[in-house]
Amino acid sequence: MSAESAFIAALQALATHPAARGLADDCAVLEVGGETLILTHDMMVEGVHWLPAQDPADVAWKLLATNLSDLASKGAEPIGVLLGYTLTADNTRFTEGLGQALAHFGVPLLGGDTVRTPGPQTLGLTALGRATCRPVPSRSGARAGDSVWITGPVGTAMLGFEALQSGSGADSTAYRRPAPRLTEGRALAPRVTAMMDVSDGLLLDSRRMADASGVTIALDPALIPLPPGLPPERIRDALAWGDDYELLFTLPPDLAPPCPAFRIGAVLNRGNAPLLLGGTAPEGPLGYEHT
Known part of the structure; x- marks a missing residue:
């Protein structure tokens, strides 16, 4: 801990x-x-x-x-x-x-x-x-059978930070001036079973949602949106880096989101691990924590 x-x-x-x-x-x-x-x-x-x-x-x-x-x-x-x-x-x-x-x-x-x-x-x-609606969404409402969604890509802030740090001149806006998904949040709130923002890394925040809800969240790496041109060897970094400020949410299986979003996985009954990535529990750091 x-x-x-x-x-x-x-x-x-x-x-x-x-x-x-x-x-x-x-x-x-x-x-x-x-x-x-x-x-x-x-x-x-x-x-x-x-x-x-x-x-x-x-x-x-x-x-x-x-x-x-x-x-x-x-x-x-x-x-x-x-x-x-x-x-x-x-x-x-x-x-x-x-x-x-x-x-x-x-x-x-x-x-x-x-x-x-x-x-x-x-x-x-x-x-x-x-x-704007009641009940107010929480992290703890995800249920087995729900689908897992995210409003946008992860890893853009990571690349922005690296561009800023190196002085390469590449776009660093996502890191410097993130865009909170206020409009999307208000549209989603009446429909979601659970919702949180992705600030500390998709993997870590997915695990937090799974723990709060008492379920297992299974993510499909092939469905997770990433920045265009991200090298394959950087994908695991992008999933754990954080600072993306997209909304991670779950919906009943018969509902579609009322705003642009990507389905990235499913909610399962609680198993041996709270989080699965491609069918197995991910190893190594899941995201940013103050040690």
């Missing part, structure tokens, strides 16, 4: 409110009067989640987009964000990029906090949303 998994397991004993969903989901789901609020918080650290030489405007965009992706996995409509920001010598490009992202996604900044530290810059953002 990683340090991250162990810490979350310890926190689960404290997170007893129903809104927390046992800390086993992408977001908290809080009933307030007649409204259902969706809340999520993500952090990013310099040198871990972005390259030190990156344009801070892109970092601001990604910070907002990754949180909105969590809201997308619940089919939520964003209603505002709170920013936690570590000050640097010049914060101009970050505020410019944040303004661009807020305007692009139509989300207001509601408040937050600032600090200063001698260590790497650390950023946090809390996103608040409004549920």
Whole structure:
């Protein structure tokens, strides 16, 4: 068990409110009067989640987009964000990029906090949303017989990161400025049995969905969408790299998705392994975890 998994397991004993969903989901789901609020918080650290030489405007965009992706996995409509920001010598490009992202996604900044530290810059953002359907989708609803789908390819962010790191000039947009699937999430939410976003790698997130649902998820590698021209020897890397922010979801076998998506597998009764890739349990790292 990683340090991250162990810490979350310890926190689960404290997170007893129903809104927390046992800390086993992408977001908290809080009933307030007649409204259902969706809340999520993500952090990013310099040198871990972005390259030190990156344009801070892109970092601001990604910070907002990754949180909105969590809201997308619940089919939520964003209603505002709170920013936690570590000050640097010049914060101009970050505020410019944040303004661009807020305007692009139509989300207001509601408040937050600032600090200063001698260590790497650390950023946090809390996103608040409004549920557009009930029940709100979770990771835990997949059932044997369901089909498994994803809204787009995996591995594009990996290639974007490598292009940015090497300075090759190849397209790095998918890594720098991901596009949360908010429209798709709202369309899918009333139909799916389970849904989450792919942030830490398709294999790891599929296993998380399988564990939450008490099933086995069987992925067909021949059906998983990949970037055009990806070398065969890089396919396994793409399945575990993460940062794709596509929506992974399950549907009853007689339903088709209401938006473009790719069927990539099936849900089985729980077997000896929670995840199968091409009929066998995959070996090696499944995705990104904080060790």
